[in-house]
Amino acid sequence: MLFFVGSSTKISRRKFIKTSSSVMAGSVLAFSCKSAHVAARPVVKLGVTGYAVDAFRKAIDELGFTRDTGIEVEIIQRPNAPSELMTQMVGAIYAGTSPYDVLDFEDQIASSFFPVGWFLPLDDLLAPDFWDDFTRPMLEMTEMWDRHDGITYRIHHNFEPCYWWYRKDWFDQKGLQPPQTWQDVAQLGTVFTDRKKGIWASEEGMIKGGFLWVYITWMAKQAGGTPYQADEKLGSALEYIYNLMHRDQVLNPACLQKNYDQQNSDYMADRVAFMRQWPFFFDITRQNKAWYSEEKVACALPPLGPAGKPCGTFAAGWGYGIPKTAQNVEAARELVKFLINKEVASKMVHYSTWFLNARYSVLKEAGESGSAKYLKMYTDAGIITSHPNIPKFMEALVIVENATSAFLSDQIKFEKALQLIREQIALL
Amino acid sequence: MSNVISLDKKNRNRIFLFLMLVIPVFILRFMTAAYPILNTVYLSLTDLHLIDGTHNFVGLKNYNILLNHYNFQNAFTFTLFFVGSSTVLEIILGLLIGLMLNASFRGRYLARTINLIPWAIPTIVAAYAFRWILDDQFGMFSPLILQWMGENPGILNSAWGAKLSTILVNVWKNAPFMGIIFLAGLQGVPDELYEAAKVDGANVWHRFWKITLPFLTPLVITMGMYLVVWQLASFDLVYGFTSGGPGVATNVLSFYIFQEGFLFFKFGYASAVSMILLFIVALVGMIGIYLFRRYE
Numbered sequence: 001m002l003f004f005v006g007s008s009t010k011i012s013r014r015k016f017i018k019t020s021s022s023v024m025a026g027s028v029l030a031f032s033c034k035s036a037h038v039a040a041r042p043v044v045k046l047g048v049t050g051y052a053v054d055a056f057r058k059a060i061d062e063l064g065f066t067r068d069t070g071i072e073v074e075i076i077q078r079p080n081a082p083s084e085l086m087t088q089m090v091g092a093i094y095a096g097t098s099p100y101d102v103l104d105f106e107d108q109i110a111s112s113f114f115p116v117g118w119f120l121p122l123d124d125l126l127a128p129d130f131w132d133d134f135t136r137p138m139l140e141m142t143e144m145w146d147r148h149d150g151i152t153y154r155i156h157h158n159f160e161p162c163y164w165w166y167r168k169d170w171f172d173q174k175g176l177q178p179p180q181t182w183q184d185v186a187q188l189g190t191v192f193t194d195r196k197k198g199i200w201a202s203e204e205g206m207i208k209g210g211f212l213w214v215y216i217t218w219m220a221k222q223a224g225g226t227p228y229q230a231d232e233k234l235g236s237a238l239e240y241i242y243n244l245m246h247r248d249q250v251l252n253p254a255c256l257q258k259n260y261d262q263q264n265s266d267y268m269a270d271r272v273a274f275m276r277q278w279p280f281f282f283d284i285t286r287q288n289k290a291w292y293s294e295e296k297v298a299c300a301l302p303p304l305g306p307a308g309k310p311c312g313t314f315a316a317g318w319g320y321g322i323p324k325t326a327q328n329v330e331a332a333r334e335l336v337k338f339l340i341n342k343e344v345a346s347k348m349v350h351y352s353t354w355f356l357n358a359r360y361s362v363l364k365e366a367g368e369s370g371s372a373k374y375l376k377m378y379t380d381a382g383i384i385t386s387h388p389n390i391p392k393f394m395e396a397l398v399i400v401e402n403a404t405s406a407f408l409s410d411q412i413k414f415e416k417a418l419q420l421i422r423e424q425i426a427l428l
Numbered sequence: 429m430s431n432v433i434s435l436d437k438k439n440r441n442r443i444f445l446f447l448m449l450v451i452p453v454f455i456l457r458f459m460t461a462a463y464p465i466l467n468t469v470y471l472s473l474t475d476l477h478l479i480d481g482t483h484n485f486v487g488l489k490n491y492n493i494l495l496n497h498y499n500f501q502n503a504f505t506f507t508l509f510f511v512g513s514s515t516v517l518e519i520i521l522g523l524l525i526g527l528m529l530n531a532s533f534r535g536r537y538l539a540r541t542i543n544l545i546p547w548a549i550p551t552i553v554a555a556y557a558f559r560w561i562l563d564d565q566f567g568m569f570s571p572l573i574l575q576w577m578g579e580n581p582g583i584l585n586s587a588w589g590a591k592l593s594t595i596l597v598n599v600w601k602n603a604p605f606m607g608i609i610f611l612a613g614l615q616g617v618p619d620e621l622y623e624a625a626k627v628d629g630a631n632v633w634h635r636f637w638k639i640t641l642p643f644l645t646p647l648v649i650t651m652g653m654y655l656v657v658w659q660l661a662s663f664d665l666v667y668g669f670t671s672g673g674p675g676v677a678t679n680v681l682s683f684y685i686f687q688e689g690f691l692f693f694k695f696g697y698a699s700a701v702s703m704i705l706l707f708i709v710a711l712v713g714m715i716g717i718y719l720f721r722r723y724e
Binding site: 083086112113116252253254256265266269271395398401407408409410411424 | 479480481565578579580582585590691692
């Protein structure tokens with residue numbers, strides 16, 4: 001019997017069966033080889049934020065993780081916004097899976113996910129002398145943000161204090177030194193602010209969505225309090241900010257609806273004399289080559305509030321953790337062990353400031369390069385503290401922002417703002 | 429007897445055909461509309477919290493909490509104000525745009541196309557753009573305000589400034605679309621009526637009130653209802669433009685639901701707020717249907 005293919009080709013049934021069998025056998029063999037290859041080289045999925053993808057890829061490739069362990073690393077860009085990541089992870093964990101085996105994530109996620117046990121403990125990965133490499137502020141941050149009930153769930157690789165930036169050229173012109181205290185700052189409105197030209201002594205990104213919370217936390221810490229405890233310390237910080245805005249003409253009230261892009265643009269348009277900002281401002285100003293000079297973007301120790309030196313500024317950061325529903329836990333543990341290793345962690349700082357932190361080894365390796373000199377200056381001055389943790393951090397953040405934003409924009413009275421924070425935080 | 433059998437068979441076929449046509453639609457609507465609504469009703473009576481892991485029946489507790497909650501009260505009030513004033517302004521401006529585009533002038537087809545540009549811009553893009561446009565330092569209006577007032581107070585910094593700006597940006601975005609809808613309605617009005625009215629001595633104003641508006645009333649009601657329902661769910665404008673601030677001045681219910689549900693994972697409470705929103709939509713729908721039947 002013959003099978004006809006097209007109009008001119010014909011093959012016998014025997015030949016057809018032989019050919020088909022060969023093709024099938026070949027396919028199965030090829031698939032088996034591929035499977036064997038995959039099995040031999042497990043893949044670990046590392047979720048990192050968008051702007052860190054390249055730095056991670058380069059560092060992991062060049063520092064030889066795959067060469068040493070045989071484990072491939074697939075770097076996946078996670079959602080940048082913590083709220084989106086939380087939505088993604090909550091769904092995944094409920095479904096018993098995870099898009100990432102290792103996740104690089106911020107403090108907000110930590111406070112929500114550690115208490116409910118959605119990440120795996122990491123203590124058994126750490127060498128006995130591991131914590132000796134950590135400076136006091138880093139240890140404080142670890143205790144506050146990476147541990148729950150004494151168990152470590154995350155290791156920081158990024159440690160970013162809020163810095164105080166100022167126009168040295170303007171201060172020099174006026175014969176002034178950077179302000180040392182809150183009182184000094186309050187005097188600078190009359191020196192620098194010129195409302196007709198749109199110039200302000202200071203600005204902030206204070207729109208709701210995390211921006212305002214940062215500033216309120218910074219000031220509350222300087223007052224010796226926290227944004228969640230509606231006591232006289234938070235009260236004094238709020239009154240001080242209100243006066244800077246509405247009485248002393250220091251802080252531009254329009255900041256309440258500005259984000260960091262707007263704040264930075266104002267600074268680089270010569271409309272701001274000084275401000276608090278995260279380390280990324282260092283890179284942003286240097287990218288603006290037409291405008292940049294060292295005198296325009298000087299960094300000094302921040303003016304101190306009533307709580308003095310130990311609470312001069314606070315740091316936040318990112319770190320590695322393993323979701324409990326990770327699909328490849330063993331490979332994930334290997335990767336975390338590699339990334340937090342003293343030698344690797346200190347070398348990674350050369351790939352990006354994203355890996356800059358206050359571990360002794362990292363500070364030593366970074367030396368005076370980039371913003372590392374400012375981190376060293378702040379660390380040596382002993383002014384860095386951690387920001388306070390609270391269960392249900394995201395809810396607390398929104399409560400604080402709603403009340404303080406309403407107060408600072410004259411919608412509610414001071415007492416009402418504190419009352420709202422007190423009552424709503426108590427309900428959490 | 430054979431007649432009865434053949435009739436039954438015919439009926440059976442008709443019933444079978446009926447079921448074949450209706451069941452897929454019924455299943456689809458049940459799964460995508462009825463079930464989610466019923467489940468939301470149920471969830472609103474629980475304390476489901478994905479992170480806490482709680483899922484208990486709590487009766488009307490969520491409703492009791494939200495009715496006494498400062499943030500909900502603000503969001504509820506501003507939502508009604510935002511939707512009500514936006515809808516009225518969009519209908520009035522839409523009518524004016526429709527009348528203008530219906531006039532005979534050179535380049536009217538180009539004008540009709542250009543008119544739709546704000547509507548074609550994604551809301552989130554418009555929201556971010558307007559945040560910059562109203563920026564006190566780099567905004568489009570900043571030099572004018574500075575010249576006029578001697579200083580720039582920052583429109584978005586005051587509660588009323590932010591509320592009015594949010595409404596006006598929303599109107600700017602949606603009124604052109606209303607204009608096109610009303611233009612279509614206006615083109616259905618017979619010219620003979622206008623000509624007869626002119627012969628009877630009716631001026632422009634009279635012609636609008638006695639001919640144009642009565643013809644457009646069903647469309648105004650339908651589109652008004654559509655706008656209300658559509659804008660009750662408006663989320664992206666507030667999210668991108670003001671983030672609900674300053675304070676909670678521009679917080680709307682949909683943004684509030686997003687926060688409670690997808691930031692805090694309080695699905696029980698967020699479902700209760702959703703039920704309030706659903707109730708408002710249902711009420712508007714019933715009023716709309718009543719008005720439509722009356723003026724049709």
